[in-house]
Amino acid sequence: MVALLTPDLAYADVNEEYVRLSGRTREQLVGRYLFDVFPDNPDDPTATGARNLEASLRRVxxxxxxxxxxxxxxxxxxxxRPGEWEERYWSPVNAPVVGSDGRVELLVHRVEEVTELMRARGGPEGSRARVLEAELYTRARELQEVNDRLREAHAREREVALALQEAMLPAPDPVGHHCAAVRYRPAVGALNVCGDWYDLVDLPGDRIGVAVGDVVGHGLRAACVMGLLRSALSAASRVADGPAQALEVLGLYARSIEGAENTTAVETCVDWDTHTLTYSSAGHLPPALLRVDGTVEFLDRATDPPLGARPEHVPRPQSSAAFAEGDTLVLYTDGLIERRREDIDVGLGRLADALTRHRAADPERLADALLLELLPAGGATDDTALVILRL
Structure with a gap:
């Protein structure tokens, strides 16, 4: 028996087996509140089936x-025969269907009907039925206990991963007289955290390097890989001849780290003496350059595959763009704009529109406005790193 329920616990759909075994027609089910159709027996003060089921669905x-x-x-x-109640035994499993915004859109309510087995307790096969009943009950309790332990373990891992992330992504050191804002927002869910990073590096002259990256995977392992790659790129940026060379060095290093394959990163060098942005991207989303007049340019002319995606090392591309005083550079990871079943250009368009509308804000207020407007209300299913630099 399988039913789809809305977050309000109304029937959205049911399969034929649910109709047959529940004794209701589709018209008596679809669109109606679950516990209006199947309330607890009011004549039995010990009845808890409805309360237990509702508690389970609320947990999901x-x-x-x-x-x-x-x-x-x-x-x-x-x-x-209204008023007559039939004793039934069900073994339910409830699972979420998560939407593009990270929230539960539907509930899958799957039920194993074991009433006939329980009725057999009083017949010739009663002894065997009681054994099977005990085995079934024990198995269900074991599954529940495993589920509880996994939930607790996931919660602990999330706490450790977030602490590690916070230690690795502290507030950046001042970058001269330039105004910058950074943000990190973890994903919703037990393990979907800790693959993203940001970095700002002082370079010789009136220059700084700005980078963001995204490790494939989540949890503690991704956080550890992230820390290694962030440190390596920070060091390479200080000695490399431009962002492309820094990413080449990082790509070679990533080959020696398990879990670093297909990491995306973008590095941008800001030179205030020449008012030039030099950048290179390893499969990452393009930085956005917000002009003083409100127009937005995406820096997408030097994009190459992610780290470790090519079997052999080749030089990475690099490009430059001029900027004017008062322009704003925005680097970000995919949690800010990407949504399931949506073309990436739609998300980039949302970002450009928000930047234009908030162009007068300073970097701190602009960062807060972007997170408020672009992240789903229930939280994103991928973490988000954001760097905003007033040029």
């Missing part, structure tokens, strides 16, 4: 994680 809505319930007795009122 809150955590976004699958929930396996123990075997439930759930009396069902007869359709033909």
């Amino acid at each position: 809505l809150t955590t976004g994680e699958r929930d396996t319930m123990a075997l439930q007795r759930y009396d069902v009122e007869s359709v033909d």
Whole structure:
């Protein structure tokens, strides 16, 4: 038996087996609140099936994680004989369907019907039925306990990963007299954190290097890989002859680190003496240059595959763009703009529009405005790093 439920716990759809075993028609199910159709037996003060099921569904809505319930007795009122209740036994599993904004859009409510097995307890096969009942109940409890332990372990790993992320991504040192803002927002969910980084590096002369990157994967392992790559790129930027060479060095280093393959990164060198931006991208989203007049230019003329994506080393491309005093440079990771089942140009368009509307804001207020407008209300399913530099 399978039903799709809305977050309000109304039936969105049911399969034929659900219709058959529940004794209801589709018209009696679809569109109606679950517990209006199947309330607890009011004549039985010990009935808890509805309360237990609702608690499980609420957990799934809150955590976004699958929930396996123990075997439930759930009396069902007869359709033909109102007021008469039939003893039923169901073993439910509830799972989320997550939308592009990271929120639970639907609930999959799957039920194993074991009523006939329980009824057999009183017949010739009663002994065997009781053994199977005990095994079924024990298995359900074991699954519930495993689910609880995994949830706790995931929560602990998230806390450790976030602490590691905070230690690796501190507030940047002042970059001369230039005004910069940085932000990091972890993804929603137990493990979807810690693949993104940012960095600002003082370079000789009136220059700085600005970078962001995104490691494939999540959790503690991604956080550790992120720390290694961030440190390596920071060091390479200080000695390399431009962003392209810095990314070439990083790409060679990434080949020796398990889990670093297909990391994306972009490095931009800002030279205030020549009012020039020099940049190179390893498969990353293009930096945005917000002009004083409100127009937005995406720096996308030097994009190459991610780190380690090519079997052999080749030089990376590099390009330059002029900037004027008062322009704003924005580097970001995909959590800010990418949404499932949506073309990337739509997200880039949202970013450009927000930058134009908030062009008068200083970097700190601009960073807050972008996160508020562009991140889903329930939190993104990927973490987000953001660097904003007033030129």
